[in-house]
Amino acid sequence: MFVKQYIKPILLILVPVLLIGWAQDVYELKIPKGFPKPQIPEQNELSNSRIELGRRLFFDKIMSRDTTISCASCHKPELAFTDGLKVGVGIRGQKVARNSPTLTNVVYSPYFLMDGGVPTLEQQIIVPVQEHKEFDFHFSLIAQRMQKDSIYVQLSKQAYNRPPDAFVITRAISAFERTLISGNSPYDKFTYQNQINALTASEKKGKDLFFSERLKCSECHSGFNFTDYSFQNNGLYVNYPDSGRMRLTNKEEDRALFKVPTLRNINLTGPYMHDGSFNTLEEIINHYEKGGNNNPQKSEKIGGFKLTNNERLNLIHFLESLTDSSFINRPDFIGQY
Numbered sequence: 001m002f003v004k005q006y007i008k009p010i011l012l013i014l015v016p017v018l019l020i021g022w023a024q025d026v027y028e029l030k031i032p033k034g035f036p037k038p039q040i041p042e043q044n045e046l047s048n049s050r051i052e053l054g055r056r057l058f059f060d061k062i063m064s065r066d067t068t069i070s071c072a073s074c075h076k077p078e079l080a081f082t083d084g085l086k087v088g089v090g091i092r093g094q095k096v097a098r099n100s101p102t103l104t105n106v107v108y109s110p111y112f113l114m115d116g117g118v119p120t121l122e123q124q125i126i127v128p129v130q131e132h133k134e135f136d137f138h139f140s141l142i143a144q145r146m147q148k149d150s151i152y153v154q155l156s157k158q159a160y161n162r163p164p165d166a167f168v169i170t171r172a173i174s175a176f177e178r179t180l181i182s183g184n185s186p187y188d189k190f191t192y193q194n195q196i197n198a199l200t201a202s203e204k205k206g207k208d209l210f211f212s213e214r215l216k217c218s219e220c221h222s223g224f225n226f227t228d229y230s231f232q233n234n235g236l237y238v239n240y241p242d243s244g245r246m247r248l249t250n251k252e253e254d255r256a257l258f259k260v261p262t263l264r265n266i267n268l269t270g271p272y273m274h275d276g277s278f279n280t281l282e283e284i285i286n287h288y289e290k291g292g293n294n295n296p297q298k299s300e301k302i303g304g305f306k307l308t309n310n311e312r313l314n315l316i317h318f319l320e321s322l323t324d325s326s327f328i329n330r331p332d333f334i335g336q337y
């Protein structure tokens with residue numbers, strides 16, 4: 001009788017205490033209104049210590065052989081995780097083959113790189129680490145450097161219960177990347193947050209053009225993240241020096257196809273296209289207006305159209321309304337490198 005009487009109050013106190021202790025290292029992804037819930041791999045659930053470890057590594061030059069560059073050298077937060085260059089530049093000033101893409105909303109990507117050859121974020125990290133033109137380095141040597149730093153050793157233990165190694169490095173950086181969610185631009189406020197004044201009249205007109213049957217932009221740049229993740233040729237060249245998805249599949253039908261990129265934060269992420277060949281949004285719109293250059297792979301959706309000067313301006317204003325200033329100013333990005 002006496003015992004029974006006390007079980008309930010004890011449980012009422014004990015259960016929340018246990019839950020809070022457990023919850024301390026649980027990270028709750030903030031998902032913007034209108035966005036689906038992203039899939040997080042079971043073997044790398046998000047936690048505060050994992051994300052913090054990954055964040056530190058992302059900005060740390062110990063990742064590269066000569067300690068001159070980090071992931072953030074090519075993926076700078078203030079440029080929505082691009083670098084403002086035509087193509088990425090690795091250690092010893094070496095140029096890589098392609099333009100550094102934004103990491104905005106990478107958690108939603110079903111595969112990575114412009115040819116789609118890498119299935120997970122964890123595996124993607126192997127590329128810049130080992131690539132001679134990027135970090136030109138080895139996970140075991142990065143781990144050795146981490147061993148000399150007590151914060152890394154402690155975080156590594158807390159996050160994955162093991163000392164720094166390739167397992168820890170690839171998983172922690174991926175956990176951080178999965179938090180790079182951007183969904184609070186004026187466009188989002190207007191579309192998903194019921195703020196009818198978030199877009200100007202010109203931006204609204206540009207939005208209607210973007211989603212129109214006449215321009216067809218949204219037939220590839222579709223959905224909440226402005227991409228259907230398909231591989232397409234948008235008529236950049238007659239002959240492409242870069243064989244695109246064919247590099248992966250070796251199939252002629254995949255020649256010069258590239259993953260449709262997101263357009264979020266597009267005003268911050270120039271130069272544009274896989275090779276950084278366009279500098280401005282206006283040049284891009286001119287390209288689509290003319291219907292691009294003919295080649296056997298060019299999508300039938302790239303057929304050209306005619307815009308008035310006002311319409312062109314409205315479309316540019318709409319693209320600019322996809323900039324999310326709260327994303328690039330996230331406190332955990334500031335002053336990191």
Ligand code: HEC
Nearest residue numbers: 070071074088089090098099100101112113114124128134
């Ligand atoms: C030298 C510049 C450079 C460095 C350093 C670099 N990247 Fe990249 N990153 C690129 C380029 C260029 C691409 C596009 C490559 C391609 O698609 O073939 C890319 C692609 C990616 C992608 C794929 C994005 C997508 O949408 O498919 C991710 C994720 C990424 N990088 C993360 C990282 C991380 C994490 C690091 C550090 C471990 C890093 N990058 C270091 C230039 C760089």
Ligand code: HEC
Nearest residue numbers: 215216217220232234258259260261272273274288299301
């Ligand atoms: C057939 C599918 C398709 C259609 C339709 C399409 N695009 Fe694209 N878009 C792409 C692909 C693929 C790329 C990347 C090409 C590359 O890297 O060479 C791209 C690139 C872009 C870029 C540069 C992105 C970056 O980060 O470099 C912008 C901006 C853009 N498109 C805007 C538009 C607009 C505006 C329209 C409508 C007028 C449009 N697109 C129609 C497939 C399409």
